[in-house]
Amino acid sequence: MAEFKPIFLSKEERAKLKKELEETQKVPQPASKPRSRSPRKEEKSIPVNHEFDSIKSRYLGQNKPAPTIQKPSEKFRQVFKFEWDPTEDTTFIENSLNPERIPFGIKSKQNSRDIVSEEIKEENKHASLMTDRDWKIFRENNEIYVRGQNIPPPIRTWSESNLSQDLLSAIRRAGYASPLPIQMQAIPIGLQRSDLIALAPTGSGKSAAYLIPMISTIAKFPKINDQTALDGPYGIILSPTRELAQQIHQEATKLTKSSDIKCYCLLGGKDLEIQSAELTRGYEIIIATPGRFLECLQHQYLVLNQCLWVVIDEADKMILLELQETLDKILNCIPKELWKENNENEENKTYKLTFNLFSATMDSEIENLWKKYLKNPGYVSIKEPGTGSSKITQSLKFLRENDKRREIKRILEKAKPPIIVFVNHKNEADELSRFLQKFGWRVGCLHGGKNQEAREATMEGFRSHKFQILVTTNLASRGIDVKDLQLVINYDCPTTITDYEHRIGRTGRVNNLGKAITFVTPQDEEMFAPLKSFLENNSQVIPHELANHPRLKNGDDIILN
CATH class of the missing domain: 3.40.50.300 (P-loop containing nucleotide triphosphate hydrolases)
Incomplete structure (x- = not known):
């Protein structure tokens, strides 16, 4: 490309050049019939002078469009404009390799709000929509601590318990408007026939926590008649004191009122002959103090050939009263074939013994005394052990x-x-x-x-x-x-x-x-x-x-x- 050397003009020459240019633009072009002209002739009529164009541009300027002012809100609207289909947006596609990635980007704030709102609503979620994280939060909110294998989710309402309508009606009549924390977790474990160690403060609803799953299970067994009564009860509940045994019997009576299940309270201090005659009638559940219960077993007024549920209530008090030996003798009367194996399958659990241990306090020494009877138990604790009631x-x-x-x-x-x-x-x-x-x-x-x-x-x-x-x-x-x-x-x-x-x-x-x-x-x-x-x-x-x-x-x- 040829280089153009600048030509310097004086003031008079520039004025003369400008005047000639203006006169040239004022001269009208004669009308003529349209005809084709060859480019070569046109080039000759208007010679190209690059130096002239440079001078005109330098000193006369050019007609440029006026600049427009853009609103701040529109400044970045068109920076990136792609013609993508909405279905091609991969921002929120689930990634199986990283399902818990941290939200990042323009919608991260909205995403974080969604997570918070989801947590707030977890109490109202349907059970089928609850995740493991949701259940963990629910347990923490209700001060429920669990340990062990195959621990089922807690129940938040009685409708989630899958109990029979007769039992649900009895629960409502007994005054249980909604499950208490110990009941939320102990009842599902009991319904799946797993052994259980449960710790909860006094007055927390422990009695109903073991009575409800026991009654629900025994209701499915054949009703005890004069012939099967000779094999003893389906379930026994052992209490360290007569007063507690009577209270448990009152609760059991409320919950079995509309069913065919019969409960009997066997206590010391009463005529043994009268009690032995009463036992021949046949009862599905017997609530008793250990001393009188063992006495009936030793006199053969009672056997445990079909006992499939045992509850030891106030286990720590049993040890303090030196009743461990008495309890061992009672439990040894249950046939060995009824006890679970360490890895019992679900089908056999129906015909195997379920062992529940309830207490307000428990230390490792007391727990070790019961381990020989427990098979893969679940552990449930309400509040931190040893802290009592906050009320x-x-x-x-x-x-x-x-x-x-x-x-x-x-x-x-x-x-x-x-x-x-x-x-x-x-x-x-x-x-x-x-x-x-x-x-x-x-x-x-x-x-x-x-x-x-x-x-x-x-x-x-x-x-x-x-x-x-x-x-x-x-x-x-x-x-x-x-x-x-x-x-x-x-x-x-x-x-x-x-x-x-x-x-x-x-x-x-x-x-x-x-x-x-x-x-x-x-x-x-x-x-x-x-x-x-x-x-x-x-x-x-x-x-x-x-x-x-x-x-x-x-x-x-x-x-x-």
Whole structure:
């Protein structure tokens, strides 16, 4: 390409050139008939002068379109414009190799909102749409802790339990509006006939948690008649105390009212001959205390040839009462062919024994005592073990022994009955009852020195509000469920933290609030460390006397007895 050298013109020459150009543009072209002209002639008539064009462009300028101002919102609209079909968008295609990738891009904010809204709604999801993550969140929200193999999802409502309509109606009549946490998880495990170890605070609904799956299963078995009654019951429930056994029997009666299942309560303190005659009628479920139950087995008033369900309630109390040997003898009466193998298949489970262990507390030593009877059990715990109920307000009152009666009188004058007062000895129960009766209170007294009829009459009077106050030993620390009981007083400080937990557990049951007051004297120093630890675990206020006690400030170990 040839180079053009610049030509410099003077001011006069530029003006002359401009004038000539203007005159040339003003001269009109003569009209002529259209005719074709050869390019060669046209080139001759208008010679091409590149230097002239450069000068004109440099000094006269060119007609350019006016610039347009673009809105900020439209600035990047057309930066990338592809003609893609919507079906070709791969942004949200599931990737089997990375299903949990982090949302990134323009819609990441919207995606994160979708995840949050999904979590909020997981309580209302249909069970078939719940993921493992959803169930994990649900368990955490309800303080349900599980361990073991083949743990089924919990039930959130009774309609998810797949129970019969008759049993569901009985559950509603018994007052169970919705499942409690222990029932949510223990019932599905029981319905699949798996062995179970369940830990839950007192008053959390443990009885229904094992009664409902037991009744549902036994309802499918042939009804016991005069002939099959000779082989014994289908299910047995063993309780450490008569009072707890009676309460379990009451609950079982409510749940079996509209079915053909018959329940019997076998207790000590009653005529054995009358009980043996009653057993010949045949019962599907027997609730009993271990001593009287073993006595019937030894006298051959009862056999366990078709026992397919065993529940040990309050297992820790059984050990404390040294009933392990008695229980071993009872369980050894069950034929070996009825016990599960370690890897029992699902079909054989129907005709094998299901073993349930329920308790409020459990340590490794107690658990090891039962392992020989359990086959691949599921573990369910409500709240952290050893923390008690969060619905109970606990307080300690430090005073001298001589000040106790004056203090309890002051508290009772402001309290609303019914009220339970715990003492450590039978004599103290009798003396305190007489003391309180002097001030006009209606007081019932309960302890192991009274016969069975007197104990039952006292409990019935307390439940029916004939008595405003019940003064009792640890006999009533388990299995006593009294409606609207809002206050428990430990007149004598218990000697173990387990007894303390069970005593205060008489209040704050199910969905109710409660209060527990414990009198503490200098003689109770051995309980200071366990009490402090228990109160801390329950987020309770630590009294000044306990927080600043010299023994605890010196760094002594705090051990839960």
